[in-house]
Amino acid sequence: MKIGIVGAGRLGSAFGLYATRRGAEEVGYYSRTQASTVAAASLVGDVGRVYTDVASLIRESDWIVLTVPDDEIPEVVQKLAEEGDVEGKLVFHMSGAASSEVLLPMKQIGAHTASLHPLQSFADGCSGADKLETTVFGIEGEVAAVSVLEEWLTAAKNRYFIITATQKPLYHAAAAVVSNGLTGVVDFALHLMAAAGIEEKTALSALLPLIEGTVQNIQEKGVAEALTGPIARGDIGTIVRHTEAIAGQAPQLLENYQMLGRLTLATACQSQLRDPKRIARLQELLSE
Numbered sequence: 054m055k056i057g058i059v060g061a062g063r064l065g066s067a068f069g070l071y072a073t074r075r076g077a078e079e080v081g082y083y084s085r086t087q088a089s090t091v092a093a094a095s096l097v098g099d100v101g102r103v104y105t106d107v108a109s110l111i112r113e114s115d116w117i118v119l120t121v122p123d124d125e126i127p128e129v130v131q132k133l134a135e136e137g138d139v140e141g142k143l144v145f146h147m148s149g150a151a152s153s154e155v156l157l158p159m160k161q162i163g164a165h166t167a168s169l170h171p172l173q174s175f176a177d178g179c180s181g182a183d184k185l186e187t188t189v190f191g192i193e194g195e196v197a198a199v200s201v202l203e204e205w206l207t208a209a210k211n212r213y214f215i216i217t218a219t220q221k222p223l224y225h226a227a228a229a230v231v232s233n234g235l236t237g238v239v240d241f242a243l244h245l246m247a248a249a250g251i252e253e254k255t256a257l258s259a260l261l262p263l264i265e266g267t268v269q270n271i272q273e274k275g276v277a278e279a280l281t282g283p284i285a286r287g288d289i290g291t292i293v294r295h296t297e298a299i300a301g302q303a304p305q306l307l308e309n310y311q312m313l314g315r316l317t318l319a320t321a322c323q324s325q326l327r328d329p330k331r332i333a334r335l336q337e338l339l340s341e
C-alpha cells in the first residue's frame with residue numbers, strides 16, 4: 054500500500070514512520086516547505102518519497118492522509134480536489150476537532166472519506182511513531198472508508214472506536230480536557246508551589262510521581278474509587294486551611310482552586326462522600 058501524506062509536521066512524520074513499520078510500500082510527503090518534506094521523507098528511510106506537487110502524490114498513492122493544521126484543511130482539500138483524480142482512493146484527515154464532512158469536495162469526486170484521530174499527543178516523528186503503537190483511535194466517516202481503517206488498525210493491533218460526526222466535537226473536547234487540561238492543572242499546581250517558595254524544577258520533579266500514582270489508581274480502580282484526599286474524606290478543616298492560605302498568600306489562585314475543588318467534589322459525591330452536611334459545607338467553601 055502506498056501512502057501520500059500532505060503536511061510533514063509532528064503527526065505526519067510520526068504516522069508515516071508508523072505506517073512504514075507496519076509494512077507500507079511507500080510513504081510520500083508533500084508539505085508547505087521543502088525542508089519539512091525532505092526531513093519527514095528521510096525519517097522513513099528507503100520507502101520515503103518527496104513530492105513537489107500534489108497531483109503526483111495523488112496519482113501515486115492509494116491512501117491520501119491530511120496532517121496539516123486544522124484551519125488549513127478546507128483549503129488543502131479544495132486544492133487536492135482540483136488538482137488530482139481521487140476516485141476510489143481512501144482520503145482521511147487526522148484532526149480530532151473536524152469530521153470527515155470537511156472532505157466533501159473529495160467525496161463528491163469519488164474518494165472514500167474518513168477522519169482517523171489518534172488519542173495521543175505527538176511532539177515529533179520518532180517518539181510519535183513509538184507512541185502510535187499503543188494509541189487508541191477514533192474513526193469516523195463513510196462505511197467503506199471506515200472498514201478499511203478498521204482492518205488496518207486491527208492488523209496493527211491498535212484499539213479504536215467508531216464515532217459519528219455529531220459525536221466528534223464532544224469526543225474531542227474530552228480528549229482536550231484530559232491532555233491540555235491536565236497540563237493546565239499541573240501549571241496551576243506549580244503556581245501554588247511557587248507561592249509556597251518552592252522553585253519550579255523541584256516542584257515538578259516532586260509532582261510527577263504523584264501524577265503517575267494517580268493515573269495508576271485510576272487505571273486500577275476506576276475514577277470514583279481512585280479519588281483520595283481531603284474532599285473525598287470530607288475533611289472540612291483541611292479545605293478551610295487551604296482556602297485561607299490561598300486567600301491570604303496567593304489570592305489570584307483562589308478562584309481556580311475553588312473551581313477544581315468543585316469538580317473534585319462532584320466526583321467524591323458519586324460514591325465516597327455521602328454526608329449532606331459535609332457536602333453543603335464543602336460546596337460553600339468552594340463557591341466563589
Ligand SMILES: NC(=O)c1ccc[n+]([C@@H]2O[C@H](COP(=O)([O-])OP(=O)(O)OC[C@H]3O[C@@H](n4cnc5c(N)ncnc54)[C@H](OP(=O)(O)O)[C@@H]3O)[C@@H](O)[C@H]2O)c1
Nearest residue numbers: 060061062063064084085086089120121123147148174175
Ligand atoms: N500533534 C498532535 O499531538 C496531534 C494529535 C492528534 C491530532 N493531530 C492533528 O494532526 C494535524 C497536524 O497537526 P500537527 O501537530 O502535526 O501540526 P504541525 O506539526 O504544525 O504540522 C503541520 C504541517 O502541515 C504543513 N502545512 C501547513 N499548511 C500547509 C498547506 N497549506 N499545505 C501543505 N502543508 C501545509 C506544515 O508544513 P511546513 O512544516 O512545511 O511549514 C507542517 O509541517 C492536525 O489536524 C491536528 O489536529 C495532531
